Amino acid sequence: MSRLQEEAARWFVRMSGAEPDDPERGRFEAWLAASPAHAAAYAAIADTWSDLESGTQCNALAQAMQARQERHRQSRRTLLRRGILGIVLGGLGGEAAYYRLQNETLWESARRTDTGTLGREFLQDGSILVLDADSEVLVVLSRSERRVKLLTGEVIFDVAKDPERPFVVDSGPAQITVLGTRFAVTRLRETIRVSVDHGLVQIAAGPFWRRQYLQLEAGQVAELRLATSENIALKKVDRKADAAFSFEHGILMFDRADLGEVAETLSRYRKTPVRVAARGTGAGPRITAGVPAAQIESFIDLLPQIASVSVRRRGDEVELGAR
Structure with a gap:
């Protein structure tokens, strides 16, 4: 087993059954994205383990033991399987303690x-x-x-x-x-x-x-x-990155935003969320504007003048729609 295959197998052992928020997942994602060869090696390990899992664990272990005794007749695929099994079995010992410490x-x-x-x-x-x-x-x-x-x-x-x-x-x-x-x-x-x-x-x-x-x-x-x-x-x-940081300074920036994005963003600043009327088949209006967070209500009332948008108010409720 090559060094890359062994590294991929170790990652496979760590991440098998791991939760989506497992502390190791970030390091795994970084390793996987570092090179196409890493992704290919990991995919090969996953495919090989799937083949092993098609039988029982006992059968898989028995096949690995038999392969060890007949090493001169082993194919590269069988060698890879045996390597995975060795890492799985060995990794449950010292490595498990190490990773528990790292992920604490x-x-x-x-x-x-x-x-x-x-x-x-x-x-x-x-x-x-x-x-x-x-x-x-x-x-x-x-x-x-x-x-x-x-x-x-x-x-x-x-x-x-x-x-x-x-x-x-x-x-x-x-x-x-x-x-x-x-x-x-x-x-x-x-x-x-x-x-x-x-x-x-x-x-x-x-x-x-x-x-x-x-x-x-x-x-x-x-x-x-x-x-x-x-x-x-x-x-x-093609958007301006600085628009995403403007809320820190009390400004909500919209850059060709659809009504859904406008409604969601404004709703963060209203006790009663802004709703969007049922959409038609068209793309709908796009809004480009900078809105002071303290003037949300004035902006809502102004929307029909700056885009093809209808605004319906009923008490504190607001519904936006395309005209």
């Missing part, structure tokens, strides 16, 4: 901001999170990784450099991995947007067999369009 939670925090209220979270490693209104995060720091789960809303991440501990933002369908940078992640119902102020950001999205990777640098923006959990589109988009 050192610090954790949960934070949610109220409607219309921003928030700052200072992490133990020196990183700073700025939460937009009505946003929620869970933070877990371990020896091997710094992980933030973005449950809803929008957050600016100013990440302290730590080459030994990747900083991972889990936004559900997308995993964003960095070592030290400043970027923002917006989680909408149909879109996840990543905007980079400075530094490098690695995005991984989709299931393993159809995983997409994208690297962003300063000033770039990427969007992940969510159709289903297994049918997603990750790509760079």
